Amino acid sequence: MTAVQAPLSAPEVLLRCRELTDPALRGAVGRLHPWVAEMAGYSFGWCEVGGAPAAAPGGKGVRQALAVLGAEAAGADGRAGVPAAVAVELVHAFSLLHDDIMDGDATRRRRPAVWKAYGTGPAVLAGDALFALAVETLATAPRAAGTVRLLSAALADLVRGQADDLLFATRPWTGPERVTPEEYRSMAEGKTGALLGCAAALGAVLGGAGGATADALDRAGRHLGVAFQLVDDVLGIWGDPAATGKPVGGDLRQRKKTYPVLAALGSPAARELPGLLDSPGRAAEAAALIEAAGGRTAALAEARAHTAAARALLSEAPLAAEAAGDLFRLLDFLVGRES
Numbered sequence: 001m002t003a004v005q006a007p008l009s010a011p012e013v014l015l016r017c018r019e020l021t022d023p024a025l026r027g028a029v030g031r032l033h034p035w036v037a038e039m040a041g042y043s044f045g046w047c048e049v050g051g052a053p054a055a056a057p058g059g060k061g062v063r064q065a066l067a068v069l070g071a072e073a074a075g076a077d078g079r080a081g082v083p084a085a086v087a088v089e090l091v092h093a094f095s096l097l098h099d100d101i102m103d104g105d106a107t108r109r110r111r112p113a114v115w116k117a118y119g120t121g122p123a124v125l126a127g128d129a130l131f132a133l134a135v136e137t138l139a140t141a142p143r144a145a146g147t148v149r150l151l152s153a154a155l156a157d158l159v160r161g162q163a164d165d166l167l168f169a170t171r172p173w174t175g176p177e178r179v180t181p182e183e184y185r186s187m188a189e190g191k192t193g194a195l196l197g198c199a200a201a202l203g204a205v206l207g208g209a210g211g212a213t214a215d216a217l218d219r220a221g222r223h224l225g226v227a228f229q230l231v232d233d234v235l236g237i238w239g240d241p242a243a244t245g246k247p248v249g250g251d252l253r254q255r256k257k258t259y260p261v262l263a264a265l266g267s268p269a270a271r272e273l274p275g276l277l278d279s280p281g282r283a284a285e286a287a288a289l290i291e292a293a294g295g296r297t298a299a300l301a302e303a304r305a306h307t308a309a310a311r312a313l314l315s316e317a318p319l320a321a322e323a324a325g326d327l328f329r330l331l332d333f334l335v336g337r338e339s
Contacts, residue, residue: 010333013326017065020078021085025064028086028137032129039118039126043093045109049117057109062228063088063199065330070203070217072323081203083141087151088199090134095158095195097127102166103254143206150205150214154198161190168257173265173274179257181266181302185226188259192232193225200327216317220327223310227335230303233258234296237287249283259302264295307335 008016029040041047045056064085071081099105100113101120107113115123138147164187168179200217209217236251237260251258255277264270270293276286290296314327 007322007325007329010329013069013330014061014065017068017078017085018061020068021061021064021082021089024082025086025089028090028133032133035122036126036129039114039122040093040130042117043097043108043114043126045111056111059092059109060334061089062330062334063092063195066196066199066221066327067203069323069327069330070200070205070209070214071207072203073200073217073317073319073327074204074207074209074213075320076207080142080207083137083144084147084199084202084206087134087138087141088195088202090130090137091151091155092195094127094130094134095162097123097130099162102162138202141206143208147202147205150198150202150218154194157190157194159190161187161192161194165191169255171257173261173277178265179262181259181262184257184259184262188226188229189222191225192229193222196225196228197221213317213319216313220310220313220317223306223313224331224334227303227306227310227331230259230299230306231335233260234299234303237290238296249287252277252283252286253280258299260290260295260299262295263298263302264290264293267293267295269293270295303335307331 025044026046029037029044031037032040038047038051041051042049045058046054048054048056067085067088068078068081070084072078096108097114100108101115101123105113106116111117113123114126118126135148135151138144138151141147164183168183168187171177171179197218197220200221201214204214204217233251236256236258237249252261261273261277265273270289273286273289273293276282276289279286310331311328314324314331319327
């Protein structure tokens with residue numbers, strides 16, 4: 001009798017998809033101008049400044065995993081989703097390079113950000129090159145009809161979300177011009193959810209799925225993106241710097257309109273919070289008051305609600321059972337980082 005193999009854990013699923021995608025991703029980056037390829041390799045943790053090989057921490061590979069799993073969910077071999085995985089990983093890297101410049105973030109994954117290591121102009125150039133390479137990768141893939149249009153739509157949503165996020169910083173904490181939780185959800189869906197949903201949908205399309213299945217995966221990925229951003233907001237205030245690579249209370253000192261803050265501001269218990277938020281040296285006091293006013297609890301509850309919505313969409317879609325199981329475990333793992 002053949003032994004039944006236990007399903008992979010979420011970290012194992014991420015590793016499997018990374019290993020499947022990595023050769024194609026490195027091959028794509030290798031087609032760039034050598035200097036630009038070096039900056040891209042540095043951003044992925046493959047090399048140091050100057051090109052010496054490195055094994056620096058990289059990202060989780062969530063987007064590439066969703067693309068591979070999207071293809072498998074459509075009943076295809078995961079390799080069918082690799083072009084989509086490469087394309088979305090390149091777009092994600094492009095967005096991080098530009099985000100770090102816009103936000104003035106000097107570090108990324110415990111190393112100097114690309115713009116600090118190479119300069120602002122070169123970092124912008126590297127980001128542009130990664131974006132162009134992503135489009136080329138997808139456009140030349142088998143079954144590519146319509147996929148570039150899907151990616152373009154997701155990019156438009158990403159830009160809108162990023163624009164809203166930047167504009168939120170200029171708005172007051174309270175009053176009629178304050179940022180509402182509804183506006184936050186829309187921002188998070190665009191900034192984070194659009195590319196996650198696109199990744200799963202692109203993989204499904206390359207795997208031969210119909211439009212309804214791809215749409216369900218897209219919407220599930222968008223809900224996952226909002227949940228993922230909510231948990232990131234919690235980690236940005238209360239996370240362990242050793243795990244997050246970010247300083248404690250960094251989001252508070254940057255006056256970011258994150259969901260825990262917005263939720264807490266709606267509580268009568270947080271009357272003193274706006275004054276604390278406008279005093280960068282009092283971030284620890286602000287964090288304590290946000291938690292006491294229910295901001296952390298509200299953010300995690302909202303994350304669980306979006307996770308449940310994603311699970312419902314996946315449960316109703318005609319997905320291959322093994323891939324669906326991997327998607328469910330990935331959902332729970334990503335949102336369970338702090339909940």
